[in-house]
Amino acid sequence: MKFVKRLLLVLWEKRRQFLKWKAKNYTQLIGDDYQPSFSIDEDYFQQAVIQHQQDKEDYYRIGDAKRDDSIYQTFHKIELSKTGPPTPPRRTIIKPALPPKTIAETTQSEESTDVQREGIIYQADPAAELIYNYGPALESDTLHCHIRGGSVDGLIAEATVYRDMEFVETVIFTHTTFIPTEELLEKLIIRFEHFRESNPVICENCVKLFIGVLGHVWTGLTKPMINITNDFTEMLFKYKMLREAQHLEQTLAQQYYYCQAPAPSLPSATEQPWATFLKLKPQQVALQMTQIDMEKFQQIKMCEILKYVKVPSEATSPNVCSFVHHFNSVSSWACTLILRRDTKENRLRVYRRLLSVMEHLIKLKNFSSSLALLAALSKTAVKRVVHLSNKQEKILASSLELMDNSESFKKLRTVLKQSKPPSIPYLGLCIADLTFLLLGNPDLLQDGNTNFTKRYGAYTFMNNIRRHQEVGYNIPPKPEIITFFNNFSDYMDDESLWTRSEEIKPRVKRKQK
Secondary structure, X not given: OHHHHHHXXXXXXXXXXXXXXXXXXXXXXXXXXXXXOOOOOHHHHHHHHHHHHHHHHHHHOOOOOOOOXXXXXXXXXXXXXXXXXXXXXXXXXXXXXXXXXXXHHHHHHHHHHHHHHOXXXXXXXXXXXXXXXXXXXXXXXXXXXXXXXXXXXXXHHHHHHOOOHHHHHHHHHHHHHOOOHHHHHHHHHHHHHHOOOOOHHHHHHHHHHHHHHHOOOHHHOOHHHHHHHHHHHHHHHHOOOHHHHHHHHHHHHHHXXXXXXXXXXXXXXXXXXOHHHHHOOHHHHHXXXXXXXXXXXXXXXXXXXXXXXXXXXXXXXXHHHHHHHHHHHHHHHHHHHHHOOOOHHHHHHHHHHHHHHHHHHHHOOEHHHHHHHHHHHOOHHHHOOOOOOHHHHHHHHHHHHHOOOOOOOHHHHHHHHHOOXXXXXXXXXXXXXXXXXXXXXXXEOOOOXXXXXXXXXXXXXXXXXXXXHHOOOOOOOOHHHHHHHHHHOOOOOHHHHHHHHHHHOOOOOOOXX
């Protein structure tokens, strides 16, 4: 207000001087008899000028006090930030000395400092600690498409918010690639205790995530996990969360009994009468093979697939190894069934029957056993001793075109994308894609944060496998066909197959010149 008042007075004085100058000039031009048509209140003007001078002296009065020029000397050191103008420097206020802290207060302050240092796991909403591709997602949008990475604690804290279920499942299925399971469970307990009283929703989500992680351990269950789970169960009983504690106990018991279950015994490799196979209808054979494949395929756990990509082992991935072994057994069993026949006509009859079975498998969208039979029927040791008709050659060629591995199984990928469950994909193709993704992308971003885009890509592949597992065929078993299969255990190895093929049709030795 003082500045506005001073400005008005200055303008008023300028106007007065201008009018006096104008009147003087006009007087010189028209004579001394001229009087202006306006008048000025000289008394009011003089009072206003005096008040202005007093206000000016009050505003700029320094008196006997010395001015602190150090504040103004620091202005040239301030740099403008991109976010906005800098805040003006403040005078340093000297506070009276405080009494020394006690040992208890010192310990408490150190603990609070540790909490601030590890603050991400204690934050209710860690979205600001994550790295986004297009900025934070809206409430109606999915979050996982935007999160590019973040710290380990930030990803764990975000999973307990349950903003997006796919993000939570990605952490559950792929957490072993960036943090051990035992450490993840301990961090969930810490976050549970921190928000037990202040935020019941996050507290409940911590329990849900704990149960979700423990429920997908399977063969990876260890003694430290059991101890951590037992301690957490006692804590839930202590806080009277009985339903969650019972659910956690049941999950632990399920995982424990799964690890203690004995491995299934394989039947003995006894040769079945091959004439039985010719009496069976190809469609019924394909249906029983599909049901057996689906039962083995549904036993595969998601955690086994990641472990199989790193180190193929029956100890860590028993169901994946069993399914791969079954694929190879079906292929070798089909080759053996053809080459063991003594006459040319019988070998051709068995070959035709297996070719018809393969056609029915493709119609059933069983791309696992159909590819296994295709590998057997197109094997050099088999084709050299069997003479096919033009019609059979066309059937085999069309199947080979579908299963062609050029351009990374492009046609087979197209068929798999268009096919709806129930279906059984070719597991070798899924594992190859997952291996390429995990080995071809870094675990960390350039700033050292966890590369979550890589984990979500792995989850997408595994979720596609799980999508095929959810819907089964529910084909009733036929004991006579299953007995003939004998778990496809009666087969010869590759060297024996070549030996048998050369016995049927010896190689023609070229004459040496």
